[in-house]
Amino acid sequence: MTVHPSLQPSIDAWSHSIEAISELVKPLVEGEWNRATDLPGWSVRDIVSHIIGLESEMLGDPRPIHSLPRDLYHVRTEFARRMELQVDVRRHHTGPEMTAELEYMVIRRARSLRNETRDPETVLRTPLGEDRTLAYALRQRAFDVWVHEQDLRHALNLPGNLDSPGAQLTRDLLLLALPKVVAKDAGAPADSAVVFDVGGALEFMRTVRVDAQGNGTIDESVSLGPAVTLAMDWETFFRLACGRVRPAAVAGQVKIDGDRPLADAVLEHFAITP
Structure with a gap:
């Protein structure tokens, strides 16, 4: 075998x-x-x-x-x-x-x-x-x-090694957590969308959509008129998601377009590792 x-x-x-x-x-x-x-x-x-x-x-x-x-x-x-x-x-x-x-x-x-x-x-x-x-x-x-x-x-x-096999695996795991971060932890309103636009060594764009029941899903399609768009580089993304930095420490590296209180709530709950 x-x-x-x-x-x-x-x-x-x-x-x-x-x-x-x-x-x-x-x-x-x-x-x-x-x-x-x-x-x-x-x-x-x-x-x-x-x-x-x-x-x-x-x-x-x-x-x-x-x-x-x-x-x-x-x-x-x-x-x-x-x-x-x-x-x-x-x-x-x-x-x-x-x-x-x-x-x-x-x-x-x-x-x-x-x-x-x-x-x-x-x-x-x-x-x-x-x-x-x-x-x-x-x-x-x-x-x-x-x-x-x-x-x-x-x-x-x-x-x-910001684009290594481990980086790609990490990206995929972190993305799985985003629907809960947006819909449950940050409390995004029903029928809204939050876009993550990530550049740098690993480039990707994902949209978290919150349905009428408050449940979140994630996909690769572009959202027209999202509640908020968060743009940052890959290193900032994973360091936030892994709890290595607080949002205030990288405020200058995260571009926010849209609902500022919702963006702040998402960033506040962004860390998913213990």
Whole structure:
């Protein structure tokens, strides 16, 4: 048996991003490992630790037995505590130790993915403690790794891969969330439309339409007379959607045409990641 064709795009996106991360961190000196990122309380080292930890759990490795310090200001929820465990246990690892563990994990994980023969609908327990299908889990790991690749690039001032397979997978996942953001979270009125006009490395235009019952759908057709149009570049789009920046911080990079209060409400609820 071979890998199911529907899983291959996620595997390819994951492989591209994880290899890029390996290349990014390989030449880092110790001070660069400690550089702060956009994620509260997390350094470059911490993001790499997070990736190593979650991918190791996907391989079936046990979670480490470790007590978190009580003074971690950014750890406020049980979800955050779960994510922090794999990070804090590596906080005193050196750069060479980090790169060695990352490279070993990548070898093991890549081998596992090459030999993946399970049905995409197989249910498994994810590192987040959820029961999800294999297809969902692999897609989420590809998404997570690409977004963290961008976190690292932003912290290290090494931009790139904004149109990679991982970027395209991320775009598709983020677009799926927009109907809820517009119709439910932002409370767009019935029979209205909100257009997202995105340029840059990935260009696309999507319209979220809210029907008479207040339900949202998304399509690629152009809306005549939308309630609001939000225009921005791809990097601003995904950084907002992934909670890396607040709307006020990128106000100059988002062009708003139409209903300003509705636009503000959409932007306020734009972040969809935990």
